[in-house]
Amino acid sequence: MNRTWLYVVGGVLLAGVIHIATVVMVPYFATDDAWSAMTTFGREDTFHTLPRTEAGAEPLASLDPHMLYAVCRFSLTDGPLRITATLPNDFWSIAVFDRRGRNRFSLNQRSAERSELDMAVITPVQMAQLRQDPPSALETAIVVEIPLQQGFALIRVFVADETLLPQARAALDTADCAGSL
Template sequence: MSIHLPSRLRWGAAFVATLSLAVVVHILVVLAIPREVTHSAYTDAARFGPDRQFNLLPAVEAGAEPLPGLDPAMKHAACRYQLDDGPVLFTAAVPVPFWSIGLFNATGEVVYSLNNRTAGSDILSLLLITPQQLSILRENPPEDLDKLIVIETAATQGFALLRAFSPSPAKDLEVDLAMKTAFCGRFE
């Protein structure tokens, strides 16, 4: 015995079934994307030079950005780090009206951000450290610890992005040199 549904009900059921299938496929695709992405800003930053060193990035040009989301009006230097090797010290003296540093975990999420205006200084002096390393450091703190901005994080891998606004092409070489000589390394 077959059941005959009215035409409207059949079309409605087909529409609901199709819509439900589309929603399920959409959710599965969205959930699968992070596993299918073969690169990240963290892995891309490795192309520009060794870890624990600021590496000057090429100028930002439309369609050929060294890393995603960079401002073309700024100079950029990236430094990859692993806190398993110990705390990381970031220092820089960039002679420009505006500089900033962003610390990102390995997935590209911002861990911390600072600029010369919020730091209250033209000199960057920042220590990135895990909670365990900080407790060890507090047992025998160095004399100049109070001069550092200390950032505690559980993310043990990541990268720093130092950005500086170069006010004129005549200043570019000076800014490039300051970015290349910025320090990103082991805190002793």
């Protein structure tokens, strides 16, 4: 009888360990991550304005209907990324996400203290190389050093009412996600 209980307890503990390990490992083996989902909006290294958010037809989950969004998938394997845009004086923000959709950096118009967005996304290795001979183009840029190889940038522009929609679209059309400095 004691041996039977030992096998039952051992089996339950082993099942628990296997269950926890499986749940923890799922994100690492999932192929349908946030970066891959961005392929539906267009090619890499270009900002794509997302369709307006409407109830039940959001292009991505949890988007605010009072915002207009543009997304750019990028890869830092070939070099740093330069993001530029002329955004309105109303609220705007930009966030850089890793491949799995975790926010790695964010900035808004108050933090930037300007409507001209000029940002460079660089890996630590690329930053070490740039410190040896920094390009003059980075003097005015906000330099973001992030240890990732692939990710996406998401720009949000506040649209208070429908009359401001053309201005917001025009601002997002100026967004550039170039693959070099």
